Amino acid sequence: MAIKTGQRWMLWGLLSTALALYCAEGLLGSDKTLYLPGETSHGHYQIEMACPACHGETGFGGDAVLQDSCVKCHGAELKRADDAHPKSKFTDPRNATRLAVLDARLCITCHAEHVPRRAGVMGVTLAADFCVYCHQDIAKDRKSHQGMKFDGCAAAGCHNYHDNRGLYEDFLTKHAGEPEIVASAWLPARNAVSLLRAGGTYPQTPLGAAAADAPRVQRGDALNSHQWAASGHAAAGVNCSACHQEKQAAGEKIWRERPAYQVCANCHAPEMTGFGAGRHGMRLALNLPAMRPAVARQPMKPLAHDKELNCGSCHRPHEADTRRAAVESCLGCHDDEHSRAYRQSAHFHLWENEINGAAPADSGVSCATCHLPRETRREEGRTRVRVQHNQNDNLRPNEKMLRSVCMHCHGLGYALDALADADLVRANFSGRPARHVESIEMAQRRALEKGKRGGDGPPS
Amino acid sequence: MKIAKMKMVSVLPLVAVSMALAGCGEEKAAQTGISPQVMADSLFAVMEADRTVYTRLIINRLQNDEKLIKASEHWQDDKALVLPAQMFRYGAERVAEKGAIFSYSLLSLWPVNKQNNPKTETEKAGLQFIADNPGKNYYGEEQLGGTRYFTAVYPDVAVAPACVKCHNDHPDTPRSDFKIGDVMGGVVVRIPLT
Numbered sequence: 001m002a003i004k005t006g007q008r009w010m011l012w013g014l015l016s017t018a019l020a021l022y023c024a025e026g027l028l029g030s031d032k033t034l035y036l037p038g039e040t041s042h043g044h045y046q047i048e049m050a051c052p053a054c055h056g057e058t059g060f061g062g063d064a065v066l067q068d069s070c071v072k073c074h075g076a077e078l079k080r081a082d083d084a085h086p087k088s089k090f091t092d093p094r095n096a097t098r099l100a101v102l103d104a105r106l107c108i109t110c111h112a113e114h115v116p117r118r119a120g121v122m123g124v125t126l127a128a129d130f131c132v133y134c135h136q137d138i139a140k141d142r143k144s145h146q147g148m149k150f151d152g153c154a155a156a157g158c159h160n161y162h163d164n165r166g167l168y169e170d171f172l173t174k175h176a177g178e179p180e181i182v183a184s185a186w187l188p189a190r191n192a193v194s195l196l197r198a199g200g201t202y203p204q205t206p207l208g209a210a211a212a213d214a215p216r217v218q219r220g221d222a223l224n225s226h227q228w229a230a231s232g233h234a235a236a237g238v239n240c241s242a243c244h245q246e247k248q249a250a251g252e253k254i255w256r257e258r259p260a261y262q263v264c265a266n267c268h269a270p271e272m273t274g275f276g277a278g279r280h281g282m283r284l285a286l287n288l289p290a291m292r293p294a295v296a297r298q299p300m301k302p303l304a305h306d307k308e309l310n311c312g313s314c315h316r317p318h319e320a321d322t323r324r325a326a327v328e329s330c331l332g333c334h335d336d337e338h339s340r341a342y343r344q345s346a347h348f349h350l351w352e353n354e355i356n357g358a359a360p361a362d363s364g365v366s367c368a369t370c371h372l373p374r375e376t377r378r379e380e381g382r383t384r385v386r387v388q389h390n391q392n393d394n395l396r397p398n399e400k401m402l403r404s405v406c407m408h409c410h411g412l413g414y415a416l417d418a419l420a421d422a423d424l425v426r427a428n429f430s431g432r433p434a435r436h437v438e439s440i441e442m443a444q445r446r447a448l449e450k451g452k453r454g455g456d457g458p459p460s
Numbered sequence: 461m462k463i464a465k466m467k468m469v470s471v472l473p474l475v476a477v478s479m480a481l482a483g484c485g486e487e488k489a490a491q492t493g494i495s496p497q498v499m500a501d502s503l504f505a506v507m508e509a510d511r512t513v514y515t516r517l518i519i520n521r522l523q524n525d526e527k528l529i530k531a532s533e534h535w536q537d538d539k540a541l542v543l544p545a546q547m548f549r550y551g552a553e554r555v556a557e558k559g560a561i562f563s564y565s566l567l568s569l570w571p572v573n574k575q576n577n578p579k580t581e582t583e584k585a586g587l588q589f590i591a592d593n594p595g596k597n598y599y600g601e602e603q604l605g606g607t608r609y610f611t612a613v614y615p616d617v618a619v620a621p622a623c624v625k626c627h628n629d630h631p632d633t634p635r636s637d638f639k640i641g642d643v644m645g646g647v648v649v650r651i652p653l654t
Contacts (some may be wrong), residue, residue, distance in 0.1 A: 081537065088553035092563045093650055094579050096605030139573050168533055450631035 038114035041123040070107040081163035157420035157437035168403030172443040178411025185409035214240035230320040261310035274389030304333040304445035326366035496610035520622040568645030570635035586613030
């Protein structure tokens with residue numbers, strides 16, 4: 001009996017040690033799956049093995065560390081979106097009673113993580129009628145809202161919690177009555193080259209095939225077939241060595257046949273930042289192994305499963321054709337309904353026409369037109385058109401596309417209706433919107449009423 | 461036992477503050493530092509000065525007199541001047557972001573933006589008091605979210621024609637008879653007493 005008890009203790013000791021080792025391996029090793037409290041949301045599953053990215057180095061930072069992590073990745077985007085509910089609106093103690101109901105100072109109040117059954121689109125873990133907590137009296141101020149249900153505020157194409165840049169009243173009335181397709185329906189032209197030509201500090205002498213500076217032994221197809229000489233890189237004076245030659249710490253130079261993707265950031269830093277902020281590059285941005293279609297939650301083509309996502313997955317630096325990255329690259333992997341329907345859509349027809357030269361430049365609509373939109377910004381006193389390389393930047397809620405994409409070609413009313421029709425989105429906009437979003441008419445009616453009360457619109 | 465202890469803790473600073481408020485002599489003042497009222501009054505002096513300067517030298521001059529550039533709530537889209545009330549709120553938000561212990565806001569009994577309606581009892585009493593007693597300030601205390609605050613409400617006066625014109629003409633205003641010199645609302649300054 002005594003021996004038996006001793007053996008039991010030994011067994012217990014052994015098993016405990018084994019369990020401890022197993023757990024320690026999970027914590028210290030690279031596979032931390034063991035510690036995932038629940039399935040991670042679609043926004044974060046790619047980086048779920050980088051626990052410290054959200055939980056801090058110790059993992060025990062609590063709400064403050066989590067909040068900092070949210071802001072680190074999403075703060076700039078929210079600022080640009082002119083966030084309608086920034087934390088700073090809620091820190092005033094006069095909001096204490098509100099915060100007791102819903103602590104709007106913390107992202108995780110509405111976007112809890114690792115609770116898959118509760119998470120809806122955009123990782124929102126509250127019931128869809130959450131606006132009611134603070135705006136229950138809205139019908140008193142807005143008679144038009146009487147009888148409306150609170151689960152429709154954000155679902156009907158009228159309001160968003162964060163980004164209302166394309167939905168605010170004065171914007172709606174300003175763009176009332178626009179036609180379905182506007183007269184000048186094209187995108188702002190990319191202008192990096194014209195800005196370079198116009199002057200700057202950049203060496204911009206176009207290079208010909210004879211100027212290539214790759215060592216003789218390193219010359220491969222890119223030079224032999226004159227690909228590089230015809231590319232945008234040669235035209236912008238970017239020689240072989242700019243990407244292939246790497247300076248070691250000791251000053252010695254080595255030649256890399258396949259430069260790492262980071263080399264691109266030497267010249268394309270803003271694009272790289274955007275890439276690292278979206279689903280394509282978020283793993284690389286956190287020093288995790290590159291994303292592969294095989295682990296995506298979206299339907300992907302089986303043949304593409306083992307591709308790795310970096311700059312070179314979509315772009316060919318030696319090629320003259322920069323359009324591959326606008327359609328072919330996307331459809332090489334993506335295999336969902338919306339992607340599969342693209343080649344039957346009116347948008348694709350416009351793209352074909354542009355490619356064939358039957359329609360003017362920038363009038364076609366590729367995958368990139370909507371998902372890698374061209375943004376016009378002021379940079380150093382000049383207007384610069386850049387491609388946003390975070391393809392998630394304007395994806396959800398889809399009204400974010402109104403201004404950055406749709407309204408280049410469509411009137412606001414038509415675009416609102418189209419984006420609100422989920423079936424139409426799945427069919428890649430082949431057909432007509434089946435529903436109508438009333439918000440422009442509502443804003444107009446209200447403006448009229450106010451006019452009668454004696455107001456004269458914006459101050460003069 | 462625990463409850464009794466907590467009560468003691470929250471009462472102590474109150475005693476200190478009420479003594480300071482009552483002005484219990486130099487020695488006490490040195491111990492307790494600046495009284496909440498002096499601090500609130502000083503903060504308001506700066507706020508009021510900046511607000512008046514912005515309205516007179518920027519808004520009233522460039523929008524109303526020179527008619528060079530408008531002020532608009534959607535100043536980014538309209539490439540316009542920031543409204544005085546927005547200027548005030550952005551400042552208040554920045555102060556909050558920096559972690560200052562005090563907070564302030566611009567409210568009114570006749571607000572253009574319904575979020576600027578008074579919410580707490582002290583805000584309601586304070587705004588009513590400054591409306592009924594032009595030239596006077598209101599001082600009170602209130603408990604919000606488990607913290608006790610010294611709350612001061614100061615009149616926000618129509619100092620320039622721009623104030624009156626913009627508010628009287630605004631489509632969302634509940635009141636269209638403001639005159640220059642009228643109390644249009646109030647600045648609420650809060651200082652925690654713990």
